[in-house]
Amino acid sequence: MVAWAGPEDGALVEVSATGDAARAASQSVPRLVAERFASRIGDQDPTLWGPAAEEEASVRLGWTRLHESSRPLLEPLRALRTELTAEGVDRVVLCGMGGSSLAPEVIAGTAGAQLVVLDSTHPDQVRRAVDGDLARTVVVVSSKSGSTVETDSQRRAFEEAFAAAGIEAARRIVVVTDPGSPLQQAAQEAGYRAVFEADPAVGGRFSALTAFGLVPAALAGVDVEELLDDAAAVADFFTADTEANPALVLGAALAGVDAPGPAPSPPPRDKLVIHDDGSGLAHFGDWAEQLVAESTGKDGTGLLPVVADTAAPELAGDVQDVLPVRLIPLTDETDDDGDRTAGTEVTVAGTLGGTFLLWEHAVAVAGAILGINPFDQPNVESAKKAARGLLESTPEAEPAAFTESGVEVRGSTGLLDGAETIADALTTLLARLDPEHGYLAVMAYLDREGPAATILGGVRAGLARRTGRPVTFGWGPRFLHSTGQYHKGGPARGVYLQLTGTPSAAVDIPGRDFDFATLVAAQAAGDARVLAELDRPVLRLHVGDSGALAWLAGVLTGPAA
Incomplete structure (x- = not known):
């Protein structure tokens, strides 16, 4: 057909x-x-x-006409791009999560334009973005409400970095948000360079052709009018x-x-x-x-x-x-x-x-x-709520069940009974995998632009060969706004392998009593807690350095014990 x-x-x-x-x-x-x-x-x-x-659907169908309704954005975007270019500002950093970052990444990548996408709370990734050439940098802060903890934390880090470099932060920050949102109000009070309003009748994952997709891509030099014409x-x-x-x-x-x-x-x-x-x-x-x-x-x-x-x-x-x-x-x-x-x-x-x-x-x-509502995401908030709870009242760190070759091992209740090695723990996890309908989700709360990306490059395919079942691979916390909903709301057919690590960079979050390392750790722990509460088996492996991660990658993709 x-x-x-x-x-x-x-x-x-x-x-x-x-x-x-x-x-x-x-x-x-x-x-x-x-x-x-x-x-x-x-x-x-x-x-x-x-x-x-x-x-929900009555306020979420604006995406059907964005090829028409988004055109008033084109002229202001051209003007702002011209102004920034004249000022020597040509490095565009996007702070956003989920629908606020994925579409701009596609648009810029397809056009061959340079766009730094910061959709992580991992300190190493944040430090790399903040340590770029700030004299040439404009930051696009994208959030429907502005209350997203990842995006708010990234904005705070850039404001401090601009100030430390002697650059007026307000002149280098552009906001994309819904009309009347707390972020819009805060942006106007702070005097940010520009505020672009997105269509509030469009959910994040349907927002590719709204201001969320168009603004960062246009500032990076993409002809977004052609994108609307194609649609x-x-x-x-x-x-x-x-x-x-x-x-x-x-x-x-x-x-x-x-x-x-x-x-x-x-x-x-x-x-x-x-x-x-x-x-x-x-x-x-x-x-x-x-x-x-x-x-x-x-x-x-x-x-x-x-x-x-x-x-x-x-x-x-x-x-x-x-x-x-x-x-x-x-x-x-x-x-x-x-x-x-x-x-x-x-x-x-x-x-x-x-x-x-x-x-x-x-x-x-x-x-x-x-027979489902495609416009809501009822289980995304559960992991966010768990992470907030861990940040507000930080409990004692859960002790590792055991440590092997620099890798700490933890697991949901009963998963590690009798396991003495990581190979044992992995075998136990995979034994719970439905051989006809199941899947394995690898969830890596690591720096997706650093050595981990190379070290783990073959892990997804290796685990798929080993298990004979479909395997997904998600970088945390990015995937929480994507497959994270399916993990918790979809059929209970998954087993979950979470990878975390010790960051090499320490990055504070101005105005907060926690830093980025604490934040990403809370997000990982909160995600694992919600999965475990849903009786979905989770094996958690924490690596101390890239050497331990490389060893672990070999264990994961090796033959079953």
Whole structure:
């Protein structure tokens, strides 16, 4: 099954589905067309996801028209970019989390523009960003409310750094936030360089084409008007009630078979292995990961995105609960892909603006098929609350069950009974992995730009080969705004491996009685606590240095004990 959007002389977005994915689309799309689902999304009908979701959906559908409503941002962004360039300010740092950082990272990376994305509380990563050339730096602080602890802490660190360098901080900080938010008020009182208002009727993970996506990318030199033009060129196709609508095809293919009965059944292929096969859309899988996981992973159901490469073990053979989703380049031969589509697979190709909009429509469709509200994230707050509790009343550190080769070992209740080595502990964790439906989540609260990224580069694939099951890899606390929702709200089929470490840098948070090392440790501990309270097994490994991490990587990917 192939569906595309664009003018007669060439597709601007194209989706293909084969095997089980094509059968799922063939079953659901005619019903969606009969119900006028696509046009009702375009009309921002909040009733599409059921009565329980109606209140939330009524204030979360502004993303359907951003290709029009975001255009007033273009001229002020051009003017500010010109001013900054004239002042010799050309290093753009983005302080944001989740939807505030992932889309700008894709937009800038695809255009080849330089954008420093600080979406971490790890002291080493914060120190690296703050220690950059401040004379050339403008900081974009992006948060819907401004109350996000990560973003607020990063803003405080940069304000102090600018002041220490003799630079007026207010002239170097740009804010993106919702109208009337506490951050907007604080920014105006502080006299920050500019404040850009985002559409409040758009949730964070759907905000790629709002000010959250456009402002940092434009200041980094990206032509964001072209991005909006690309989305506008295909928008009408996604709201058309026709079986040729690629958003309906993609959404139905992702959600799987729409079983009859009062309650939807879990999709048979609920692990989406998203792999880039030359699409040209940099980091797109990471953005799609958040959109899919946070939108669908709730009420005990959901779709688990696994961001991998084309050589991922999960793609070797036909794993019954895996749906390969391949991101490919948009060419005249996109729909003629030979033997690669012999089995079950979904392929997606398109312009960046068009592909953003395609996936947003498709995930809204998938949410309706799965019977969930795609616009809330009820379990994201649980880890935040646990972290805040640990910061407010810091308990004594939990003693390690044992230490081996510089790695401290801790685990949820009962997990480490009888374990004397890390190999034992890992074997015990993996023994709880459902061999038919389970997954392993690796959660690394480490510096994703430092040595850890290289050392752990092969761990995801190595664990997938070892277990024969899908494995996700997330950098903390970044993933808390993405797969973190699925871990806690999705089906209880996961086992969890948390990696933490001792930072090499000490970075204070001005005006707070805790530093970044304390903050990231509390976030990791809070995340593990919530998972354990949900009876989801967590193995926690804390490394003292990169040497211990390198040894540990070998243990993780080695043969089972």
